Amino acid sequence: MENFKSLKIDRSSPNSPVFNLYLNRPARMNALSDDFFTEFPKALAALDQSPDVSVIVLSGAGANFCSGIDISTLGSFTAGASADRGRAGEKLRRDIKFLQDSFTAIERCRKPVIAGIHGACVGAGIDIITACDVRYCTSDAFFSVKEVDMAITADLGTLQRLPAIVGYGNAMELALTARRFSGLEAKEIRLVSRVFGSKQEMDEGVRIVAEGIASKPPLAVIGTKAVLMRTRDLNLEQGLDYVATWNSSMLISDDLAEAVTAFKMKRKPVFAKL
Template identity: 70%
Template sequence: METEKFKSLEIAQKNPLSPVFYVYLNRPSHRNALSRDFFTEFPKALASLDQNPNASVIVLAGVGDHFCSGIDIRTLTSTSEESQSSDRGRQSERLRREIKFLQAAVTALEGCRKPVISIIHGACIGGGIDIVTACDVRYCTEDAFFSVKEVDLAITADLGTLQRLPSIIGYGNAVELALTGRRFSGSEAKQLGLVSRVFASKEAMEEGVRLVAEGIAAKSPLAVIGTKAILLKSRDLTLDQGLDFVATWNSSMLLSDDLKEAISSYIQKRKATFSKL
């Protein structure tokens, strides 16, 4: 499968036999600041991997010294300039449409059926927080640092941090970070629950997460995508509604060849082999 070329991203498969694919934010000279190209290309990249039967797990990383320094100031400037109009109503409608376009690029992480793991080193600021909070699992290095920076730029964060971060680290912690815009470390991110583990180095993180990703990719793809879908849907449902939703989901997905293979491999004490999705 030929990989599409992007201006702001790179898609890589480190091992041609591995179902783990890597998406790299690829503007290292700009500390991977999010350009206009990113917001157009990122959903396309995720959709291509979502539909690729050879891809089971996606790892999101940054090229260079930093994960992501936030939205490129030029992207913000162009958004503001494009929204100029003598008609206040039309100006506001155009700006709202533009914000929704930017939001959709981040929400594409949740729309992707396959799990996305973000690995964070260096800076993860502003828009970087928006991105990682929409990922399914997060890891970082000891030297990583984070900031919900928008308030310092006279902006109310609008790409998902204020909606997703409270459910990850708790409402009170999210409010404090969002109002102060303060910088916090990888170890504090672990303490808050923003990341699952902190690694001593970028190299250690890449190897550790490769093993995690390979482990997830070896499981039943129906079970993996179902687990992601149910967890995301259940955020917006009551307990009873969530239980009803998963009952409906499993009534259509549970009786599969994956279930038969999982049971037989367990009994035979061998590694399970599942068909691609």
């Protein structure tokens, strides 16, 4: 795969269907640079399209997950703005939409994306993890919806995705106060599914979960993600109709036949790559 300036990709182990995608600016606490917003969607698309990849684990290189958007990147949005207020505003809106799309790329990815969070997860780090499918962290991880302290209304996804994960009241309190909260509190409010005692324990625990998901029928895995994502925006009747339509084209597959045969023969199923 392509080499990136702000990211690193490696395989969990030889022949493993689990791939690790690292935010890779450890000297800057993995602050997101201009390069990130171009490279991240490309990396996810490449992993999504590879038949060798079943699950993606997203984490941070070094001592932190992500400290937010690099200050120099923020400054680039106001530099050289048009004197025409209308044109300047229109340009800024396009810039914001471009940044938003970089995080929505996680949801567009058919393959499950698991976030493994340690150290700082601040500002845009929250935007990233709320777009992920599953989240785990270490006990020393800390979080902050930091934007209001930077005179910004968070605009890259946190205010849209966080309430569905932790509840409206919790999301409002965290976004208005910008306070720092711990990994243990993140578990209490259901931002993460599990807290590990150390990064080593988390890396191994996440690997086991990812390998487990990767061993399951691939059409069922991507279908589960797709239907859950789509159902967020639908009422019950519409959601049931959507999954019926999805399964009408996906259910009768070689995966189903293999799963049934393997169950009857009491052996491990083997599924074709997707």
